Amino acid sequence: MSDDRRKLQSTARQMLEGELLFSDPFLPAGRNPLPPPAASAAGAPAMTAEERAAALQAMDVNEVRGCTKCRLHQGRTQTVFGEGSPTAQIVFIGEAPGEEEDRTGRPFVGRAGELLTRMITAMGLKRSDVYICNVVKCRPPGNRSPAADEADACRDYLLRQLQILAPAVLVTLGNPATQKLLDTPVGITKLRGQWQKLPLLIPGLGGIDVMPTFHPAFVLRQYTADVRSKVWADLQEVMARLNLPAPPRRKGAGL
Numbered sequence: 001m002s003d004d005r006r007k008l009q010s011t012a013r014q015m016l017e018g019e020l021l022f023s024d025p026f027l028p029a030g031r032n033p034l035p036p037p038a039a040s041a042a043g044a045p046a047m048t049a050e051e052r053a054a055a056l057q058a059m060d061v062n063e064v065r066g067c068t069k070c071r072l073h074q075g076r077t078q079t080v081f082g083e084g085s086p087t088a089q090i091v092f093i094g095e096a097p098g099e100e101e102d103r104t105g106r107p108f109v110g111r112a113g114e115l116l117t118r119m120i121t122a123m124g125l126k127r128s129d130v131y132i133c134n135v136v137k138c139r140p141p142g143n144r145s146p147a148a149d150e151a152d153a154c155r156d157y158l159l160r161q162l163q164i165l166a167p168a169v170l171v172t173l174g175n176p177a178t179q180k181l182l183d184t185p186v187g188i189t190k191l192r193g194q195w196q197k198l199p200l201l202i203p204g205l206g207g208i209d210v211m212p213t214f215h216p217a218f219v220l221r222q223y224t225a226d227v228r229s230k231v232w233a234d235l236q237e238v239m240a241r242l243n244l245p246a247p248p249r250r251k252g253a254g255l
């Protein structure tokens with residue numbers, strides 16, 4: 001078989017799988033086991049799950065919930081710290097809480113959140129296997145993107161969350177999260193699908209593998225086979241990096 005034909009077949013398969021990922025009947029029958037937590041980015045011995053959970057909760061309760069470091073505190077109903085496994089190997093990072101998140105105090109619970117959940121499920125995982133958070137912890141008015149000074153004010157919380165979690169992979173969702181974490185002006189369209197390394201943002205935090213991909217809200221707005229297959233390809237990269245096999249599909253949900 002020629003290289004061109006093989007490439008064409010691979011692209012077609014990718015697009016079909018992308019279609020399945022975002023279609024309702026797709027639910028994997030299996031669930032992927034995740035590897036145990038690694039040592040911290042600084043090489044220190046890994047904290048236990050209980051220690052990580054306690055450190056995250058202390059930051060949330062004692063610092064973030066009462067935070068007034070930027071103007072976003074004025075319009076929030078409540079802060080949205082993040083949620084998931086304290087020993088997560090994958091952290092998904094979005095931009096900012098939206099209306100539903102502001103109301104519930106949980107990240108990614110609106111329509112975009114439903115899509116993110118479906119993406120995680122397609123990887124053979126559950127939301128509780130991963131960790132999900134945003135660059136800023138308070139909802140910007142009118143769901144606008146956070147301003148640079150707002151993201152800067154909230155940066156310390158995010159970096160300390162990542163220090164505690166010490167994940168193997170970060171998946172940045174959309175432009176603001178990608179540019180903030182990678183400290184780059186390059187846009188998501190150029191960066192998505194290509195492995196990056198987290199720069200040394202603070203001592204002890206750097207070198208983590210980063211996979212930039214489109215934000216689920218963008219996917220909902222641009223609901224094309226091309227966009228969906230690109231996101232699925234990015235998630236498959238993450239699965240390959242963590243040695244997670246493609247989960248078997250339920251009967252009747254396949255091609």
Ligand code: SF4
Pocket residue numbers: 064067068069070071072073079136137138150153154
């Ligand atoms: S967005 Fe972050 S820095 Fe700004 S008030 Fe909320 S918690 Fe504080």
